[in-house]
Amino acid sequence: MIALLRCIKSDFYKLRHTSIPWIHLLIPLAGAFMFLVYYRLSSWDTVKKISGYLEALSIAFPLLIGIISGIVIEQEEQAGNFQTLLCNTKSKNTTYLSKLIVLLLLGSFSIILAVGIFALGFHTMPNIFYLKAAGALVIGNVFLYILHVFISLQFGKGTSTGLGIAESLISALMLTGLGDGVWRFIPSAWSVRFCDYIVFKFTYHSVNSYATQAALDTKQGLFIMLFAVCIAFAISLFWFKKWEGRKSYD
Numbered sequence: 001m002i003a004l005l006r007c008i009k010s011d012f013y014k015l016r017h018t019s020i021p022w023i024h025l026l027i028p029l030a031g032a033f034m035f036l037v038y039y040r041l042s043s044w045d046t047v048k049k050i051s052g053y054l055e056a057l058s059i060a061f062p063l064l065i066g067i068i069s070g071i072v073i074e075q076e077e078q079a080g081n082f083q084t085l086l087c088n089t090k091s092k093n094t095t096y097l098s099k100l101i102v103l104l105l106l107g108s109f110s111i112i113l114a115v116g117i118f119a120l121g122f123h124t125m126p127n128i129f130y131l132k133a134a135g136a137l138v139i140g141n142v143f144l145y146i147l148h149v150f151i152s153l154q155f156g157k158g159t160s161t162g163l164g165i166a167e168s169l170i171s172a173l174m175l176t177g178l179g180d181g182v183w184r185f186i187p188s189a190w191s192v193r194f195c196d197y198i199v200f201k202f203t204y205h206s207v208n209s210y211a212t213q214a215a216l217d218t219k220q221g222l223f224i225m226l227f228a229v230c231i232a233f234a235i236s237l238f239w240f241k242k243w244e245g246r247k248s249y250d
Contacts, residue, residue: 003091003094004094004097004098004101007094007095007097007098008098008101008102010098011098011099011102012102014075015072015075015102018071018075019071020068020071020072020106021106023064023068024068024106024107024109024110024113025110025113027064027110028110028111028113028114028117029113029114029117031056031057031060031114032113032114032117032118032121033117035052035053035056035118036117036118036121036122039053039122046124047199047203049122050122050124050125050199051195051196051199053118053122054115054133054137054192054195054196054198054199055175055192055195055196057111057114057115057137057191057195058137058140058171058191058192058195059168059171059172059192060168061107061111061137061141061144061168061191062141062144062164062167062168062171062188063161063164063165063167063168064110064164065103065107065141065144065145065148065164066148066151066160066161066162066163066164066165066167067157067160067161067164068103068106068107069103069145069148069149069151069152069160070148070152070156070157070158070159070160070161071157072099072102072103072152073099073149073152073153073157073160074152074156074157076099082153082245083245085099092240092241092243093237093240093241096149096236096237096240097237099149100145100146100149103145103149104142104145107138107141107145108138111134111137111138111141112134115130115133115134115137116130116134118130125202126202129198129202132198133195133198133199136191136194136195136198137191137194137195139194139225140190140191140192140194140195140225141191142229143187143190143225143228143229143232144167144187144188146229146232146233146236147163147187147232148160148163148164149236150236150239151163153240153243154243167187167188168188170186170188170189171188171189171191171192174186174188174189174192174193175192175196179193183217183221184217184220184221184224185224187225187228190221190225193217193218193221194218194221194222197214197215197217197218200214201215
């Protein structure tokens with residue numbers, strides 16, 4: 001545990017003079033302010049405004065995860081062809097966990113900031129709604145962070161970014177009727193669908209067949225997501241323990 005904390009502290013120190021902290025600070029601020037300004041001038045229904053903002057965040061994050069994961073891992077490659085990552089501690093998994101935790105913490109900070117700023121400027125829903133929405137965005141992206149760290153390590157930044165673009169497009173498609181039957185099995189759709197259900201639950205209180213089916217689908221999606229995250233995490237630890245670096249593909 002002490003070694004892990006030291007690695008996390010070291011990783012944050014490495015990022016201190018890079019663009020990564022600014023990306024996680026400025027993009028959420030800029031996005032929230034732009035939506036708030038637009039919504040002041042827009043005649044959209046309140047529910048549609050909130051839903052639209054959360055959907056935009058959900059769609060944007062797979063791309064951002066792909067880019068940021070690629071940049072962070074590329075930094076390790078340029079610093080010495082992953083030698084720090086592979087040889088810095090007695091347990092290789094400690095350095096892997098440190099990278100993953102740092103990325104998750106930075107991503108969670110961005111989500112909390114983006115949702116929090118929006119909530120302050122658009123306080124038409126209770127605080128618990130925004131807390132649940134932020135939580136849905138955080139947990140819905142855990143699998144993507146695990147996946148993109150693996151992709152960045154194995155194939156490089158370009159592949160991670162390309163996959164992020166594809167995932168964002170798929171996330172948008174999963175909002176349509178195309179996603180109704182399959183979204184539970186699509187990692188990039190989890191955040192957007194969970195947020196949509198939270199909006200639905202807080203705004204429509206009638207109990208009908210659609211509400212019952214939506215609740216059932218969401219529970220199934222949550223179970224599949226948790227199972228997939230546990231499996232992916234275990235496999236990634238086993239894989240990284242055997243990993244010895246790669247040639248640059250970028």
